[in-house]
Amino acid sequence: MSSTFALSVVNLFVGMCRGGPGVPLRLRALGYRDHWLDGGLPGDDTSRLYALLALASESMRHTLFVEIATGPRIDPARIESYARTTAVDVRSATSLSRNQTETWGVAVVGRAKHRDTLLECVAELGIRPALLLCDRAGVTLEANPFVQTALTEVFRPSLAVDWSAVPRCWVSFAHDSPSIVVAEAVLAEVIGRFLRGEARIEISKLARGHALWQLATSRGRRRLESRIGDVLADAAAREMRPWFRVSGRMVEAVGGTDAGQEMPLNPRSMWRLTRSQRRLFQRLGKEREEAGDSLAG
Amino acid sequence: MIVDDRAQLAEFLESRLTGAYAARARGRPSAGDAIPVKSYLMEARGSDRRGGAIDPRRRLARILSELRLRKQFPGEVHDSRAPELFTIRGPVRGGKAASLYLDCRDERFWILHTVARSHTADWIVGRMTRIGSGLARLTFPDQLLEMAAGLGKLRGAALAHDRRPFGDEPEREDGNGFMSMQIWGGGSTHALEALGREERLQSRISLSRVQLRYRPDSGGPEAFVLADIDMEGRLEARGNSIEAHLRLVETLRRASRRQIDAIELRQAVRAGRREGRIRGGLMTVRTARPTDDLHRLCEVLFSGAAPFRLWGIPGGGASAVMQVRALDLDTTGVLDFGIGRDFIRIGLPQGTSGGAVLRFFANVQRHMDARARLLDEDGRDVIDFRP
Numbered sequence: 001m002s003s004t005f006a007l008s009v010v011n012l013f014v015g016m017c018r019g020g021p022g023v024p025l026r027l028r029a030l031g032y033r034d035h036w037l038d039g040g041l042p043g044d045d046t047s048r049l050y051a052l053l054a055l056a057s058e059s060m061r062h063t064l065f066v067e068i069a070t071g072p073r074i075d076p077a078r079i080e081s082y083a084r085t086t087a088v089d090v091r092s093a094t095s096l097s098r099n100q101t102e103t104w105g106v107a108v109v110g111r112a113k114h115r116d117t118l119l120e121c122v123a124e125l126g127i128r129p130a131l132l133l134c135d136r137a138g139v140t141l142e143a144n145p146f147v148q149t150a151l152t153e154v155f156r157p158s159l160a161v162d163w164s165a166v167p168r169c170w171v172s173f174a175h176d177s178p179s180i181v182v183a184e185a186v187l188a189e190v191i192g193r194f195l196r197g198e199a200r201i202e203i204s205k206l207a208r209g210h211a212l213w214q215l216a217t218s219r220g221r222r223r224l225e226s227r228i229g230d231v232l233a234d235a236a237a238r239e240m241r242p243w244f245r246v247s248g249r250m251v252e253a254v255g256g257t258d259a260g261q262e263m264p265l266n267p268r269s270m271w272r273l274t275r276s277q278r279r280l281f282q283r284l285g286k287e288r289e290e291a292g293d294s295l296a297g
Numbered sequence: 298m299i300v301d302d303r304a305q306l307a308e309f310l311e312s313r314l315t316g317a318y319a320a321r322a323r324g325r326p327s328a329g330d331a332i333p334v335k336s337y338l339m340e341a342r343g344s345d346r347r348g349g350a351i352d353p354r355r356r357l358a359r360i361l362s363e364l365r366l367r368k369q370f371p372g373e374v375h376d377s378r379a380p381e382l383f384t385i386r387g388p389v390r391g392g393k394a395a396s397l398y399l400d401c402r403d404e405r406f407w408i409l410h411t412v413a414r415s416h417t418a419d420w421i422v423g424r425m426t427r428i429g430s431g432l433a434r435l436t437f438p439d440q441l442l443e444m445a446a447g448l449g450k451l452r453g454a455a456l457a458h459d460r461r462p463f464g465d466e467p468e469r470e471d472g473n474g475f476m477s478m479q480i481w482g483g484g485s486t487h488a489l490e491a492l493g494r495e496e497r498l499q500s501r502i503s504l505s506r507v508q509l510r511y512r513p514d515s516g517g518p519e520a521f522v523l524a525d526i527d528m529e530g531r532l533e534a535r536g537n538s539i540e541a542h543l544r545l546v547e548t549l550r551r552a553s554r555r556q557i558d559a560i561e562l563r564q565a566v567r568a569g570r571r572e573g574r575i576r577g578g579l580m581t582v583r584t585a586r587p588t589d590d591l592h593r594l595c596e597v598l599f600s601g602a603a604p605f606r607l608w609g610i611p612g613g614g615a616s617a618v619m620q621v622r623a624l625d626l627d628t629t630g631v632l633d634f635g636i637g638r639d640f641i642r643i644g645l646p647q648g649t650s651g652g653a654v655l656r657f658f659a660n661v662q663r664h665m666d667a668r669a670r671l672l673d674e675d676g677r678d679v680i681d682f683r684p
Contacts, residue, residue, distance in 0.1 A: 019674040020579045021640045022618050036573045051573065095573055165618035169566060169633035169644035170575055172622070188609060188622050192629040195429040196342075197359070209648060211575055214568035270601050270608070278610055285612075 004178055004288070006068045007171055008163055009109050009134065010053060013066060014170040017055060022165035026154045031059035036215045037094050050174070051215040054096070060148055061102035063090070067129070069110035072117040076125060082106050083127045105146055107132050112140070119143055136163065171212050175223035180284035182231040185210075187277060190232070190244065194253045201251045203229045225249075239280035243273065298396055299375045299384045306382065306398055306410070310334050311539035313412045314522075331535065336546045337409045337422050338435040338530035338553065340652050341401075342628050351431070353401040357383060360432060366424040370395070389417050397421065406554050407432070408546055415533070426627075428606075433627040435530035435553050436656040439667070442504045444682040445526050445549060449511035452523065453481035454489055457505035459664055462597050462604065476501045481508070500586060503667040504528070513541040528659060552682050553655075560651030560679060566633075567647035578674040582641040582658060584666040591619050591636055598636070599623050604660045607632070618642075625653040632657070655680075 015023035017034040036051035056063040067079060090101045106127060110118045112135035122131045122143050131143040132155060141155035172185040186206050193201050207213055207225040216224060233246040244251050300306040312318035316330030341356060357374055361367065372387035372395075381401040389395045395413040411418045426432045437445075446454070459475040476498075480488045492502055506527040513520055522536035524545055532549070534542035566577040588594045592611075599621055601608035609623030619636040630649030635642035641661070645654055658671045658680065671679040 014575065018578060021581055021637055021642055022635055034575065036568070036575065038573060162617055164616035164620075165635065165637070167579060167633070167635055167642060167644065168620055169579070169622075169646070172633075184612065184622055188624040188631045191608075192624050192631055195624075195626070195629045196431060197429065209646065211566055211568045211646075215573075215575075274601070274608070274610065281610055281612075 004181060005111060005134070006070050007168070007174060007177060007181070008166060009066075009068050011168055011170050012139075012161060012163075012166045013053065013055060015167050018170075020167065022162065022167060024154075024159055024161065026159070027055065030150055030154070031057035032064070033057070035063075035094070035096060038215065050212060050217070050220050054094075056096050056100035058097065058099045060151065061099050062146075062148055062151070063096055063100050063104040064146070064151070065104065065106045067106060067108050069108055069114070069118060069121075072114040074108055074110070074118065074121050076121065079106060079108065079125050079127065079129055082129075103147060105130060107146075109134065109139075111135070115142065134161075137161070169211075172210065173227075174212065175220065175227045177227070178284070178288040179231045179234065180281060180288045182227060183235060183280060183284055186228055186232065187235070187240075187280075190251055191273070194244070199253045203232070203246075203249050203251060206251075235280050239276045239283065243276060299386060300377055300382070300398060302378050303382060303400075307539050307543065310398075310410060310412065310542075311537075314534065314539055314542070315537050332412045333415075334534045334539065334542055335411050335413075335415065335418050336532045336534070336542070337418075338532075338546070338550055339407045339409065339422075339426060340433050340435055340557075340628070340650060341405055341407055342431050342433065342630070342650055353381060353399075353404065353407075354383070356431060357385070357399065360425050360430050361385065363424060363427065363430070366421070370421055370424075372397070372421075389413075389421075395421070403550070403554070406435070406550050408550060419531075428626045429629060431629075433650075433652065433656075435652060436659045437526070437528045437530060437549075437553070438655060438659040438680060439504050439662050440680050440682050441549070441552060441556075442507050442526060442528065444552065445545075446507045446509055448545065448548065449509035449524075451486045451489075451507065451509050452483070453479065453485050453508035454504055455479045455506035455527075456492075456502060457663065458501040458503045458667060462602075462664055464593065464597075477505075500666050500668050503662045505663065511541050511545050513538055513544055515540070528663070553652075556680065556682060557651040557655060559681075560645065560654050564651070564654075564673065564679070565645045565647045565649070577645065577647075580643045580645070580654065580679055581672045582643065582661055582669050583672060584639060584641070584661070584669045586666045587639040589638070591616075591638070595619050595621065595636055598634075601626060604664055605657065607634075607657070609634075611636075625649070625656070627656060628653045 012023065014034045016027040017032050019025055019028045032055040035054045035056050037054055038051045053066040054063050087101045090096060090104060091098060106129035108122060108129045109132045112133040115133055118131055122129060128144045130141060130146055132139050133142045138159045138161040139155055140158040141152060145152040173181045189206055189209060190201060204225055206228050210224060213221060229246060232251055236245045244253050298309055300309060313332045314334050361372055369390050370387055372385040375384040375386060383399045385397040385399060386394055395417055398410045400408045409422065426434050457477040461475055492498055506525060508525050511522050511524055520538035520541060522534045522538050522541040524542060525533040532546055564577050564580055566575060568575050595611045598605050599607050599609040606626040607623040608626055609621040611619040611621045617637060621634045623632055623634055625632055628650040630653050631646055632649060632653055633644030643654060661669045673679050
């Protein structure tokens with residue numbers, strides 16, 4: 001998983017299986033539920049940083065493995081590894097039931113702007129994964145329809161999605177998310193811990209609070225932790241300097257917070273804190289706009 | 298008075314409730330001897346370095362060490378024979394001493410009893426539950442006050458609905474402003490039912506306080522307590538049975554705890570490696586009063602100010618749903634919000650108290666729409682105080 005695009009896709013698919021306002025509910029209506037497969041499937045390469053996302057439905061007797069292509073191409077070896085997998089392998093390696101794994105397929109989810117190259121890649125693959133392409137309007141099934149007609153109909157002619165409405169809280173950031181995404185996810189937690197009287201916070205503690213932590217490989221975890229540290233160090237060196245500093249693997253409160261004492265908070269300090277954070281978010285937001293990675297616009 | 302155990306505390310509180318204490322001291326009874334007993338329900342949050350519960354004695358010492366509180370109320374903590382029962386006693390503003398009795402039998406949900414004057418007790422409790430103290434008042438949604446009212450005979454109710462924090466919308470007939478009223482006496486139940494039937498008032502009928510006459514199962518036919526229960530988890534009792542009052546307090550503590558535990562168990566978002574699932578689910582507050590100005594709504598909700606006391610900055614840009622990770626200043630936990638025109642989506646990260654959700658929802662009922670519902674992913678009500 002990488003980039004804001006990948007996060008948006010993961011949160012969309014998880015959200016569609018969970019329900020709630022802001023996301024289409026048709027996958028949930030077909031009985032699909034999100035599952036995370038720790039370490040992927042047997043024969044999978046070991047380069048994964050996070051568990052593999054699968055959508056499984058008892059009533060459709062089907063599991064869909066989701067592979068996200070963040071760039072113009074996909075790694076054919078990774079997709080072809082599914083060809084060596086049997087339903088028995090899937091059941092023995094995961095907690096998915098016999099009903100859920102009676103049939104299974106793979107969907108490659110990419111960006112519409114990479115349509116041509118992704119179509120080429122998919123055409124060359126023996127297992128013929130479905131190709132779902134995302135643009136600002138939604139998700140379209142571009143090639144290789146699903147065996148399940150009802151599932152195909154979800155994405156054809158197109159599934160309208162308001163990307164800005166997709167809940168971000170399932171997976172709030174990943175190791176290479178833009179700084180603004182990481183900052184939005186961790187700063188409130190940092191301030192909350194200061195308020196509780198924790199003058200020094202281990203960065204690993206902040207990482208452990210992330211829902212993805214339990215679903216990350218040890219390499220993924222190290223990268224998550226390191227990313228949080230980098231973003232906080234950057235913030236501490238600039239807009240958030242009056243509030244905290246980063247020293248090694250610790251975030252330390254400054255500005256009147258002594259160990260064991262709660263952070264002094266009054267309307268004036270709250271206003272100053274809000275101003276610092278707003279400036280930080282504005283700068284990081286601008287950086288993301290320049291990178292142009294977001295589907296939400 | 299410094300108490301040694303719960304039996305002595307109950308005896309002391311009953312003697313103040315009935316006026317027997319003053320009458321004994323003076324040698325004769327007199328009108329006005331009886332003093333109401335006030336009880337506050339609070340939630341203690343946070344853990345020690347090893348993740349265990351913080352020793353209540355240590356936490357209490359820290360809470361009372363705050364400069365402003367210390368200056369006005371230099372209370373000393375006295376242990377009792379029961380390890381979770383403390384007396385806090387000290388002079389108030391250099392004058393007469395006040396005593397507060399803190400029962401931490403439940404290490405997370407504390408109860409504080411006192412016979413001190415209301416404004417003194419409210420001020421001390423307010424300082425004890427200040428931002429960052431790790432202690433927060435429990436907030437009761439309408440459903441809990443209704444449940445409480447059903448435990449005895451309803452004798453009165455206060456209704457308060459205040460939309461002024463959201464500014465003026467003079468062009469709307471059901472716009473902002475406030476409405477409050479009090480109903481006292483035997484016909485309160487019928488009066489409330491009649492008001493509830495009036496469609497134009499339904500979005501504003503939110504309870505802020507109920508008064509009920511409650512009788513314990515034991516203690517004789519004359520034993521009773523007249524209890525005022527307000528939405529901020531405060532009970533004030535008059536009458537002659539401390540047993541009835543303590544039972545009522547305990548019932549409300551248990552009901553709150555059960556609801557908060559249920560929210561955390563079912564809704565908190567966390568990943569379980571073994572089962573390969575992200576557990577928990579989003580909650581949605583559905584309101585029947587759509588909001589046109591999401592930016593304004595977010596400004597009010599996340600400014601850090603009362604009544605919501607949430608602090609956060611929404612992501613930039615025009616969007617149909619504003620997403621904010623906000624800090625709940627009462628519990629210092631974070632909540633994920635998605636604010637739409639006619640819904641508020643709430644994600645509860647692991648480690649944040651379900652009490653923060655309950656408080657937010659109770660505030661929505663009192664300040665946005667009294668008919669609001671808190672629903673889970675399947676559209677079922679999250680709030681359920683039925684035993």
